[in-house]
Amino acid sequence: MLLADDVATYHPIVSGNPYQPHMARIVRIYKMVENNHLFTLRFLEDNLAHTFRHQPGQFIMLSVPGAGEIPISISSSPSRPEVLELCVRRVGRVTQALYRLHTNDVVGVRGPYGNGYPIPEMQGNDLLLAAGGLGMAPLRSLLWYALDHRDKFNSIILMYGTKRPEDMLFREELLALVDRTDMNCLLTVDADPSGSWKNHIGLLPTLFDYAKIEPLHTYASVCGPPVVYKFILQRLLELGFPKNRILMSLERRMKCGIGKCGHCSIGYKYTCLQGPIFTYWDAINLPEMI
Amino acid sequence: MKILRLRKEKLDLFASVVQQFGELHAPVEQDGKYVFKRLTRWAEARLDYDRTILPPKKYFLPPRETLFRYRPGEGFLPSTDGLNQRIILFGLHACDVYSLNILDRVFAGRYNDPYYQARRRNIAIIGIDCTPDKQCFCRSMRADFVDHGFDLFFYDTGDYYQALVGTALGDDMVLATGNLFEAVDAADIDEYKRRSWNKRRAFQLDVEIRDLPEIFEMEYQSEIWEELGAKCLSCGSCSMVCPTCYCYDVADDVELGSRAGKRTRSWDSCLFADHALVASGENFRGPRASRIKFRFYHKQRGFVAEYGRPSCVGCGRCATACPVSIDVVQVIDRLRRVQDVASR
Numbered sequence: 001m002l003l004a005d006d007v008a009t010y011h012p013i014v015s016g017n018p019y020q021p022h023m024a025r026i027v028r029i030y031k032m033v034e035n036n037h038l039f040t041l042r043f044l045e046d047n048l049a050h051t052f053r054h055q056p057g058q059f060i061m062l063s064v065p066g067a068g069e070i071p072i073s074i075s076s077s078p079s080r081p082e083v084l085e086l087c088v089r090r091v092g093r094v095t096q097a098l099y100r101l102h103t104n105d106v107v108g109v110r111g112p113y114g115n116g117y118p119i120p121e122m123q124g125n126d127l128l129l130a131a132g133g134l135g136m137a138p139l140r141s142l143l144w145y146a147l148d149h150r151d152k153f154n155s156i157i158l159m160y161g162t163k164r165p166e167d168m169l170f171r172e173e174l175l176a177l178v179d180r181t182d183m184n185c186l187l188t189v190d191a192d193p194s195g196s197w198k199n200h201i202g203l204l205p206t207l208f209d210y211a212k213i214e215p216l217h218t219y220a221s222v223c224g225p226p227v228v229y230k231f232i233l234q235r236l237l238e239l240g241f242p243k244n245r246i247l248m249s250l251e252r253r254m255k256c257g258i259g260k261c262g263h264c265s266i267g268y269k270y271t272c273l274q275g276p277i278f279t280y281w282d283a284i285n286l287p288e289m290i
Numbered sequence: 291m292k293i294l295r296l297r298k299e300k301l302d303l304f305a306s307v308v309q310q311f312g313e314l315h316a317p318v319e320q321d322g323k324y325v326f327k328r329l330t331r332w333a334e335a336r337l338d339y340d341r342t343i344l345p346p347k348k349y350f351l352p353p354r355e356t357l358f359r360y361r362p363g364e365g366f367l368p369s370t371d372g373l374n375q376r377i378i379l380f381g382l383h384a385c386d387v388y389s390l391n392i393l394d395r396v397f398a399g400r401y402n403d404p405y406y407q408a409r410r411r412n413i414a415i416i417g418i419d420c421t422p423d424k425q426c427f428c429r430s431m432r433a434d435f436v437d438h439g440f441d442l443f444f445y446d447t448g449d450y451y452q453a454l455v456g457t458a459l460g461d462d463m464v465l466a467t468g469n470l471f472e473a474v475d476a477a478d479i480d481e482y483k484r485r486s487w488n489k490r491r492a493f494q495l496d497v498e499i500r501d502l503p504e505i506f507e508m509e510y511q512s513e514i515w516e517e518l519g520a521k522c523l524s525c526g527s528c529s530m531v532c533p534t535c536y537c538y539d540v541a542d543d544v545e546l547g548s549r550a551g552k553r554t555r556s557w558d559s560c561l562f563a564d565h566a567l568v569a570s571g572e573n574f575r576g577p578r579a580s581r582i583k584f585r586f587y588h589k590q591r592g593f594v595a596e597y598g599r600p601s602c603v604g605c606g607r608c609a610t611a612c613p614v615s616i617d618v619v620q621v622i623d624r625l626r627r628v629q630d631v632a633s634r
Contacts, residue, residue, distance in 0.1 A: 018403070021358075065542070066542050092570075093569075106365075263565060
């Protein structure tokens, strides 16, 4: 146990310490897809839960006590505050430890970090969201932000593809968007062995046949594995998208999230400060970007 | 700036007085090389040293430090271990003071690093001038003189040290000695200028950095990176001895038989294989050639875009420490060299 005096000497740097994780309770674990669970967190400090605000596309540093700290993109929209939703794939040491936790266990959170999507520039434009696989995790924040501020954007198109229907993240809520008349929600799977899938079947780029796109008035936000970037970017360029209207969300190794530890550096930019949202123009000018 | 002079034979007296401001550390000889270390007596200090093995960053960003202690139910409690220790770091060369000014910019900004900043506040810097050797190229890197970042800076002017007083603390040190310091006269200033001119001519290495960022861009695909990648051992020595390499790793350790633990950070290097490795297995800088290219690129090109100058200060430590003799000056020279079109 700490003595009272120790706590007192700790105090001076608590306030100004950007590495300080704030404790948050896991209020819900939703087994969305195998090894891709949705963790809903709420800060223990009520005041922080009320005041925490982020931009779509930003991320937090998540601490699993004893295991470490990792960057995780925020899947919930700032238009729906009080809790943070994180879609986390079980893939490394810290996420393995997270998956061993239960509802009501406590983790650490600091942030939000990164630039997020350039919302002021995107307002008044059409939005094209293109995601493959786990790429829906950061885009879901932007999607709900746009739907909750529907009057600020023109047409909204979502293109999302996974291998099979059971791999689709946020499947129920996205299926519920298919019938919405104020957006074009296009969902596809590479294959459907079960035969129960009622939406598109085919690779992600085939969805372009169902979308009306005006490249000069659209911001395209792309996120997914390298293969998604390869084919979607090619298609967007063919359609005539200016390179600064194509937005990409990148992942990197990070230890600090605030431009100090050096790990996420790409050429001369830090993914944690100048990213994780980069334009395609940034991407082709920064070495080793994708 | 307040400028005074101190008789050379009074330096040991100054050193004994200045200890009231903190623990005295200075370069001492160790196995034929030099290290910054706590002095047990003033006679150990070797102010004529060439360069220390490790730069002064070890005082401000320790090789390993505890950031937090974690206890269930209490969360992460920031560690203050060693942050309030008062140290006088005596005998830094200009390039090393310059390197701290560079680290200041990295560890400040929108996100202040409280650990670094606390140490920077509590560690006083007394600089001393030096004579370049065959590895020094601080002049090329514009780091052969510093105008801030020190509390006091001593220039050798023969019978005296000319002392630049950089901070209020430096002034307090001067005042604590009573009337040990004297006013400078025109002859002292002339002597300083004469020696400054001689120092300029003593450099054996020279690299041009003015359009280096552009050359790095143009030579990004150069075969030199593959050659260096084949030669480099990925040992990371260059990063450890670099006064401005600040990459660090963070790890949580759990105490045995408990759920409490601590979060520590330790020096890292972009030459290590896992520096850009993410959990999915993707490594954004897998090949060694891409890692060594990144190190040069970030120092000489990336940092210019971020902070307006290269992060290299030309101290010569990396070339001295590299077990396979990779030399930054030679690398820059080769990149700048005009290649014959036919030989490409």
